[in-house]
Amino acid sequence: MKRVDNILIGSDPELFIYNKEKAEIVSAIPFIPGTKDAPYIIGDKGYALQTDNILAEFNIPPTNNVDEFVEHMNFMKGYIQEHLNKIDPNLTLLHLPDGHLKEEYLQHPQAKEIGCSEDYNAWKDGEVNPKPAEFPGTLRTVGNHLHIGYKDPVAPLNIIIIKFMDLFLGVPSVIIEPKNERRQVYGSAGSFRHCRYGCEYRCLSGYFLKDDNLLRWAFNNTLKAIEEVNKYLNDDEDSIDIDVLKDEVLAAMGGNVEVAKQLVETFNIPMV
Numbered sequence: 001m002k003r004v005d006n007i008l009i010g011s012d013p014e015l016f017i018y019n020k021e022k023a024e025i026v027s028a029i030p031f032i033p034g035t036k037d038a039p040y041i042i043g044d045k046g047y048a049l050q051t052d053n054i055l056a057e058f059n060i061p062p063t064n065n066v067d068e069f070v071e072h073m074n075f076m077k078g079y080i081q082e083h084l085n086k087i088d089p090n091l092t093l094l095h096l097p098d099g100h101l102k103e104e105y106l107q108h109p110q111a112k113e114i115g116c117s118e119d120y121n122a123w124k125d126g127e128v129n130p131k132p133a134e135f136p137g138t139l140r141t142v143g144n145h146l147h148i149g150y151k152d153p154v155a156p157l158n159i160i161i162i163k164f165m166d167l168f169l170g171v172p173s174v175i176i177e178p179k180n181e182r183r184q185v186y187g188s189a190g191s192f193r194h195c196r197y198g199c200e201y202r203c204l205s206g207y208f209l210k211d212d213n214l215l216r217w218a219f220n221n222t223l224k225a226i227e228e229v230n231k232y233l234n235d236d237e238d239s240i241d242i243d244v245l246k247d248e249v250l251a252a253m254g255g256n257v258e259v260a261k262q263l264v265e266t267f268n269i270p271m272v
Contacts, residue, residue, distance in 0.1 A: 001157060003230050008149040008197075009069060009222055010046075010062035013209045014055040014142045015077075017084065018094035025094065025140075027054040027105040031087055032080070047076060054101065054111045054140055056080060056093075062149055066219045070212050077209070097180035097205035100138040114185075119202055122162035122190035123246055126155060132185050141182040142206030146222055149197035158199035161229055162192040163242045163249075168225040169218065170203040171252045172269050174260040176214075177207040189253035203253070217272035224270065240267065 017028045034040030034050030039059065041048050046061030058080065060072035077093060084091040105111065114134055120126045135141075146169075148161060166189050182205050191202040201222075208214045231239040245263070252260035264271065 001160075001233050002152070003233060004150045004157065004161065004226050006149075006151040007223070007226055008062035008064055009219055010060055010147040010149070011069075011073065011145060012057060012059045012147070013073070013144040014052055014057045014206050015080070015209065016094040016096060016099055016140075016142060016206070017056060018092050019088075019090050020092055021090040025099045025101050025105075026091075027101070027108065027111060028056040029054060029108050029110060031084060031091065032056045042076075042079065047072075047079075049076070049080065051110065053113055053135075054105060054108075055142060062147065066216055069219045070215045073209065073215050074212070095206050095208075095210040096142060097177055097182040097207050098139060098141045101140060103138065106138060117193070119191050119193050119200075121188075122159045122166070122192055123250065124190070126159050126194075129188070129191060135185060136181075139181055139185070141186050143182075143186060143202060144204045144206050144208045144218070146201045146204065146218065147195065147197070148199055148201065148222065148226070149195075150226075153195070153198040155194055157229075158192065158194055160232065160242070161199055161226065162190055162201060164225040164229050164232070164240075165192075165201045165222065166190060166203065166249050166253060167240070167242065167245065167263065167267065168221045168228070168269055169201070171249060171260050171263050172221070172271055173204055173208070174252055174255065174257055175264065176272060177205055180205065180207075183253070183255070189250050213272050217270065221270055 032051045039048035039050040048059040058076040187203045193200040
């Protein structure tokens with residue numbers, strides 16, 4: 001199988017809107033323009049804004065440079081915050097994996113929707129993941145999905161990429177982010193989508209949008225995962241036999257922090 005070359009990394013992260021005066025998460029639907037079907041386009045560089053369920057969500061142009069990646073993310077975070085300030089200075093962005101909302105914010109039909117299309121499980125050879133019927137009660141979850149573009153993408157290579165992404169991002173994320181309920185609904189090990197340009201890694205939560213250090217970590221660990229993919233494809237002497245680690249990766253991403261720490265130490269996975 002060929003190498004993974006000409007890599008570009010993008011993202012379509014989600015965010016909570018928080019009302020500081022009321023000290024509660026609120027629905028983004030009344031405040032954020034754009035929908036999944038008709039995003040609000042910002043300029044001509046690849047930025048867009050929309051709502052997803054009760055969340056704000058945006059898109060950035062892909063890049064192969066970590067500084068540009070952080071710049072793109074911060075541009076959109078700043079754009080949304082400025083937009084909110086004009087509506088109500090008490091509204092701000094909140095970067096968490098999940099949260100509970102009052103029922104009054106969940107009455108809009110869009111607030112009942114769960115997922116826009118199916119995703120797949122890399123650890124089951126790309127089988128379709130069962131789609132949850134609904135969110136558990138008032139719980140809503142937040143993702144920071146990473147998009148990996150590369151030259152001449154193919155489905156079997158996407159599956160290998162996602163397994164290494166689990167090891168270098170999904171496993172350490174269990175240690176880094178606060179305890180949460182998100183993976184009961186979304187972001188379980190191996191979750192991804194095939195894209196015309198490559199694949200979408202769907203396991204990281206919205207917590208990883210919190211600051212520049214986390215953004216840089218996500219970008220750089222994605223590059224590290226791709227580096228290890230290419231070693232694996234080349235059958236290098238120091239390559240990682242990723243399939244042998246399946247049970248450990250699944251245990252770690254299922255919430256076993258001790259297994260996650262062992263994998264991080266064994267494979268010298270960069271942390272933040």
